[in-house]
Amino acid sequence: MRLLFILLLCLTPYGFSALPEGYQLKTISLPDGGSASVLGICQKDDETMAVCTWEGEVWEYKNEKWTKFAEGLMDPNGIYWDKKENAYYVAQKPELTRLIDLDNDGIADRYENYTDRFGYTKDYHEYHFGPIVDSLGRKYATLNLSQSGLPTKGKHRDGPGWSYMRYSGDYRGWIYRSDRHGHFHPIATGFRSPAGLGISPKDELFVTDNQGDWMPACGLFFIREGGFYGHPTGLAGHPAFGKDALEKLTPDDLVGIREMPAIWFPRGEISNSPGSPVWDTTQGKFGPFQGQIFIGDQTLSNFFRCDIEWVANQYQGFCVPFMSQTQSGTVKLAFDPKGRLWSAQVGRGWNSRGGKRSAIQYLEWDGNTIPMEIYKVSLNDKGFHITFTHPVTSEAIKASLPKITSWHYHHWSKYGSPRLDLKSLPLKNWVLSEDGKSLTIETELIRNNVYKIEFPNLISNNNKKLVNNIAYYTLNKLKGDSPKVTANCGYDNTPFLKGSSWKIHDKTRILPTVVSPLSWDKTVLPLPKNAIKLDSSKWDNPNWKENEEGAIYRSKGNWKTKEQFGDARFHIEFRFDESENVKTQLYGNSGIFFMEHYEMQVLNAYENPVYADGQCGALYGQQPPLVNAARKPGQWQSYDVIMKAPRFDDKGQLLEPLRLTVYHNGILIHDDASFIGRTYHRVNPPYQKHGKLPLMIQDHAGSPVAFRNIWVVPDIDYDRELESFRLLFSSK
């Protein structure tokens, strides 16, 4: 569809320099005799870069020579080399694939279906982008919406109709994580065509999406687990909405649930089809922009630079042009060990301004020349703080006073949005720092507006002209705005959780959707034949006593099994006594500690919105349950769990984390999830080697909680049983 809209564009390059001073653009011949079109690029080792192509191939570039590694893939939009596993990962349309060269002849022999637990119906738009990988080796990828599917009323492009892009199958419009073969964990939705994925050095997820229906412009989104980023179609896969709800949704239902992008990219000026963001982690090898973000644009054939800051519990920031006139249009960027920025470019189909069908180029800094650039724009109480890479004089500023304009966007089903309330804002005051590098400007600040700050003709003290003279700041929140708190308790000063981009025990974290549990009789299971009933004789703490009704109340001291367990299946029943005036973490707090160190929370979650990673069924301080399937206090509830113990090598290094799949009251709340470390309050200490260990149930302050009917099937084959366990309650 983009073809049509490109027609409507009048593209005038804004203040983009062709190349910033000190940078050089070099071109690499394309693989396959120049006939390939590249879709992704990654570094393999110090000498090798690898690309994946539209032709479905993977090529390696070493010593200025190309060799083919794999073929036969379907539109692989992204490639990653996993050093540890000695394997490539590529996102081809039907699956995320791991490519392995078993016999070391330089050609892939094994094409593993890493995960395909999402819908694919052969629709052209069902792109699959990624993967990016966090420091734990977990893979993330995005799924483009389709042109066919739900909602059925989606044919009308303009309201009151719904949208153009549809839901053709599971998790279209989502970003997901896959931790291992067969694992699929949906993270967030609201995407339309999320072609660019990036991961910050702190393991935070970012996605760029493309303007269209419900995407008023392109932007860089900071992804937090559970978030909704604007396009409603993906809500068909959300437990709080679903397919039926999608048919009935109205635009009003979206108000208040949508997360804004960290940065909007004004169309035609800076970006029309952004590729993947990369962080400059080159330690200065690529110039003075360490820690900042670079993105290439597919249509405009340019690179631009961004940086973000933490304001009111979310990221927002600015973008500024960097260079233009690449040969084709960038879809992916990657730094190599020399600090050179490689760009995979493709123009075919969506004609890039560069004009070439495809290209591979890299941008290299001379190690010395600092171009005159807007280094940074940040928000302060009354306006903005702007830093330059070279000092300027007050006279120079006077001769080039910044022009400030602002606007905001519609959120609607039409393609893109005009700039609303577009206006010039007065420059109320300005102050230049003594060193001449920082300019503080005062102007009117309006939330949810894009600010364009332009220096018409700024010259530095050493007579360098500011060519990239426009910065765009996305002001979602003002400093001091209070974030939306979701939980009745929690924290805002804890470390970030890898991958989910929330803080530990985050009081603003989106809470799991409340769903109905299965009725009690549907969750009653026959005792498996190898099961051991863990009656009170099997536990080590005599304080925990069975009462007349067969319930054992939480008592003084933790309660451990005498026997130690490795891989196992568990069934545990628990009940919170109805208690008046008890709330938060005190309403029936206990915990199931698998292998003594890894806690799944036991706490009343019925109308008790504690912080998401500390509610009933949460892997404490790490992973909330997929949904909240709690019953009311006073009713018995059940956990059914299969667990795979962590695996360590001889040196004590973790090979595989503790995994588990869990039903709470017959509802799946963890699907092959894993602990990222041990569980404590506010921290996740790393794994330490251990063998079999007891099951432990926690003593914790709080209103009474009782247990009963606990049984274990020891020494199961977790990987073999996983599939059938996933179907445990499906017939009920």
Next chain:
Amino acid sequence: MSIRLILLSYSLLYSGLFADLQKGKELYHQICMTCHGHDLNGGIGPSLIDDYWKHGDQPNEIFHTISEGVYDSNMVSFKNIYSEKDRRSLVEFIIAQQKGLRSVKRYAYANDSLQNKDLSLDGLKDAKVVKEFKHPENHIYFDHNPTLITKIEANLYIPKEDTYTIDFKTNYFHGVNKIYLDGKLIDEFSSQGQVELKRQSQEIPLEAGVHKLTMLHQKHKNGHHRLFGSLISKAGLKFKLFGESMKGAAPKVISADGRAKVFRKKVHGLSPRSVLAVLPNHVILSINTEYAGIEKAWHSAKIDMTKSLAQRGAADTEIIGQVLPATIAQIKQQGHPGHIQYLASHIDGPNLNLELKIDQTPYIFTYTAKGKNGYKIIATTPNKVEALEISLHAPIKINGKIQQGKVLLKGPETQTFTIESGE
């Protein structure tokens, strides 16, 4: 002297008076045919009559390729095999088989270079070329950039003397277009606003041989994306000149070699997650990963991605070959839902191993070439399975016996079984 005559004399000069079309034809069918096909439409080597010339379509470029061969390919040097005269005859023969546009060159001029003159060859006489392109393929396409004027020059190969017209069409034409043949204006049209365009040029009598086609094209912003044009003869010969662009995409046809291959492609009629097994005997199987079946099969087959690539994957990949009957509809465990999981494809030399779980039991299916157009599947599992149910579309040999309809395997048969097609 007309441009056409100049071209013809050029052609005569280069080829020498001794180049002999008939000799070229003989030589082609003696040796070139084995790789480039009887009708020059390709096989082991690329097609010589498609729109893509990897090593150039100029007579001297073709001559060079024949003489020197292509490094790192099956195309050997023929300079010590055929005399120069013979090689020139081959060039002559190959060129004589062409139709449509060759040697396309594209030039861009700034819009203001006309300086208030109308768009014409004359008006551009002194204008400065801002960009020059040589096309690796020979369908014309235009820049998106509405600030540029495009001039296209190409050789038009006419296979047969006849009267020709050019058909033009596009959805939102907005601009100016002029087309010249051998230096003579044969058609022009323009529009001040967006219009739907469908027109036919005047009739043009053309002799067989090489003609020079020139087109000037100025696009206004908000205008059309592509202008489509085809050349049509009175006798009904039709070929596309421009609009149907491959945008520089090379033809991509995959054939079998000694090693099995695995392909995932969007192919009409195949299930979305089908896996294509390309076996060394040129048999291609489409394995349905939802039913563990074979939903389609071909022998003497190739995977042609050319059209699909030209449309960035929006069009289907094609499988060219002789259709074999689809055989296996479904494999499941008896009394189970028939839940299949596709885990991996593993290329083991000439064989392809597919790892599947059938109702949660892991199986390895080994697909092997058999004879000229057959295949053999050996399935194994280390697990114990009570009974397997195989539903067949067509009769096929299972464990040595021709079977049809629904086949039940029990006991040890479920742990290893063989399915064979062909004799």
